[in-house]
Amino acid sequence: MSKALDGVRILDFTHVQSGPTCTQLLAWLGADVIKVEKAGEGDATRGQLRDIPDVDSLYFTMLNHNKRSITLDTKNPKGKEVLAALIKECDVLVENFAPGALDRMGITWKYVQELNPRMIVASVKGFGPGRYQDCKVYENVAQCAGGAASTTGFDDGPPMVTGAQIGDSGTGLHLALGIVAALYQRNSTGRGQKVLAPMQDGVLNLCRVKLRDQQRLERTHVLTEYPQYPDGKFGDAVPRAGNASGGGQPGWILKCKGWETDPNAYIYFITQAAVWPAICKVIGEESWITDPAYATPPARLLHLKPIFQRIEQWTMTKTKFEAMEILNEFDIPCGPILSMKEIAADESLRASGTIVEVEHPKRGKYLSVGNPIKLSDSPTEVRRSPLLGEHTDEVLAELGYSKDAIAALRAERVI
Numbered sequence: 001m002s003k004a005l006d007g008v009r010i011l012d013f014t015h016v017q018s019g020p021t022c023t024q025l026l027a028w029l030g031a032d033v034i035k036v037e038k039a040g041e042g043d044a045t046r047g048q049l050r051d052i053p054d055v056d057s058l059y060f061t062m063l064n065h066n067k068r069s070i071t072l073d074t075k076n077p078k079g080k081e082v083l084a085a086l087i088k089e090c091d092v093l094v095e096n097f098a099p100g101a102l103d104r105m106g107i108t109w110k111y112v113q114e115l116n117p118r119m120i121v122a123s124v125k126g127f128g129p130g131r132y133q134d135c136k137v138y139e140n141v142a143q144c145a146g147g148a149a150s151t152t153g154f155d156d157g158p159p160m161v162t163g164a165q166i167g168d169s170g171t172g173l174h175l176a177l178g179i180v181a182a183l184y185q186r187n188s189t190g191r192g193q194k195v196l197a198p199m200q201d202g203v204l205n206l207c208r209v210k211l212r213d214q215q216r217l218e219r220t221h222v223l224t225e226y227p228q229y230p231d232g233k234f235g236d237a238v239p240r241a242g243n244a245s246g247g248g249q250p251g252w253i254l255k256c257k258g259w260e261t262d263p264n265a266y267i268y269f270i271t272q273a274a275v276w277p278a279i280c281k282v283i284g285e286e287s288w289i290t291d292p293a294y295a296t297p298p299a300r301l302l303h304l305k306p307i308f309q310r311i312e313q314w315t316m317t318k319t320k321f322e323a324m325e326i327l328n329e330f331d332i333p334c335g336p337i338l339s340m341k342e343i344a345a346d347e348s349l350r351a352s353g354t355i356v357e358v359e360h361p362k363r364g365k366y367l368s369v370g371n372p373i374k375l376s377d378s379p380t381e382v383r384r385s386p387l388l389g390e391h392t393d394e395v396l397a398e399l400g401y402s403k404d405a406i407a408a409l410r411a412e413r414v415i
């Protein structure tokens with residue numbers, strides 16, 4: 001079966017997490033992704049957080065599926081010749097070097113345009129133009145500078161970063177969308193363009209509701225949906241939300257049976273207005289259906305904390321899965337807190353290809369997250385990540401280099 005991005009060639013200069021997330025997604029959608037790595041070293045993540053000596057780490061293998069790897073010293077004049085040939089052949093150059101690194105390599109926008117005016121040059125940077133534009137940035141810096149950390153955690157604790165890699169993987173997703181849009185626009189203009197996804201901007205985009213709340217707070221001086229605050233005083237900036245829902249339906253994380261020993265025996269419970277009578281019946285507080293102090297959403301906002309405490313008395317009598325089953329019968333929105341161990345074993349995620357088992361020649365079988373985006377006419381087959389330089393000869397041969405020319409480049413340590 002054909003793939004959505006069949007025929008699209010990506011010159012992949014990405015490393016670590018943000019850029020590789022983007023190019024992995026493009027590869028899963030069918031693009032031919034040629035990852036360029038420093039000879040002898042490769043992407044730094046190959047060697048980071050290793051669980052098996054001398055074998056590419058899971059950090060690397062899980063972010064670089066379905067790609068080809070070539071080694072190339074792009075600062076060597078002969079390496080630059082190979083690079084020029086690749087720029088002529090490819091549709092998109094994707095990079096997430098530190099600010100200015102691509103220019104220092106001599107790969108300016110002008111240089112690329114002269115070689116291939118149809119080429120799209122796509123970049124992740126920590127910050128967009130402005131006072132921090134020259135800074136190097138990793139995941140948690142972006143979470144902090146993009147507004148996520150100041151709004152995450154509990155009100156009586158410090159700012160907190162979140163486990164979801166919204167700075168790196170989140171920005172990689174933003175960049176992939178920008179690339180696909182630029183490819184589409186090129187169909188009518190015939191021209192490439194620059195695509196920039198700054199990590200701070202990507203995190204802020206994912207924190208959009210917090211900027212909404214900042215403006216609500218400035219107007220009304222209160223965010224009534226935060227259970228911990230009806231009796232508290234708000235400051236002048238959106239506070240940390242604890243486990244409050246970001247939407248109009250109040251929610252909280254509640255203990256379930258076994259919480260004393262199992263750190264994940266919890267459930268997220270949403271007191272959706274539409275099912276309030278059902279919630280009252282399930283927890284045995286039927287009088288709350290008509291009691292004016294509880295009957296309407298605005299009235300309930302004044303008692304969120306005690307309401308959740310009462311619901312928790314009920315959830316603590318059930319395991320998270322038992323509670324889920326009962327609540328789902330009444331269409332009450334809720335979700336178990338699943339550990340990574342539970343997710344790894346989840347049959348539905350395995351059946352849908354979101355959790356996949358991949359065979360690697362050096363590490364054997366490992367688990368990975370497959371493509372979370374499902375296209376009915378472009379199914380994803382997850383293939384293992386490449387070994388360092390595994391496809392150097394193959395790609396150079398495709399560019400017209402003879403066996404002798406390849407051997408000469410190798411002898412001079414260009415590849």
Ligand code: COA
Nearest residue numbers: 016017018037038073074096097098101104125126136137
């Ligand atoms: N051949 C020769 N040189 C190469 C090369 C190759 N194939 N590939 C990379 N290099 C060089 C670069 O040109 C650069 O050289 P320079 O500093 O002399 O210009 C050097 O290797 C290192 O690149 P750099 O990007 O600065 O790596 P770093 O390890 O110092 O920094 C980051 C890592 C992630 C902090 C930085 O790349 C960054 O801020 N990126 C943008 C934001 C981002 O994506 N962050 C999240 C990462 S998940």
